[in-house]
Amino acid sequence: MSSRKTPATRTRVGKYELGKTVGEGSFAKVKFAKNVENGDNVAIKILDRDQVLRHKMVEHGVNLNLNDLF
Numbered sequence: 001m002s003s004r005k006t007p008a009t010r011t012r013v014g015k016y017e018l019g020k021t022v023g024e025g026s027f028a029k030v031k032f033a034k035n036v037e038n039g040d041n042v043a044i045k046i047l048d049r050d051q052v053l054r055h056k057m058v059e060h061g062v063n064l065n066l067n068d069l070f
């Protein structure tokens with residue numbers, strides 16, 4: 001039996017591969033991410049759709065499907 005581990009599956013959002021959570025606020029989670037096209041490291045803020053809509057943080061409905069990621 002091989003002892004090699006299968007690499008962990010990473011969530012991708014477009015050209016960004018999401019890593020660990022680096023912080024959380026009232027309405028969002030901030031995650032480390034890497035641009036797989038150029039290797040840039042960035043922070044991505046993922047808004048809580050229900051909180052945003054509940055607090056009317058947008059004037060018009062925005063189709064946020066980011067909740068489905070986590």
Ligand SMILES: Nc1ncnc2c1ncn2[C@@H]1O[C@H](COP(=O)(O)OP(=O)(O)OP(=O)(O)O)[C@@H](O)[C@H]1O
Nearest residue numbers: 022023024025026027028029030031042043044045
């Ligand atoms: N660009 C960034 N790089 C690294 N960490 C970040 C970045 N932006 C935010 N964070 C981390 O994520 C946390 C949450 O950020 P967020 O902006 O959602 O909330 P906040 O403004 O700190 O708090 P609240 O929304 O409750 O007022 C921050 O406290 C910080 O630790």
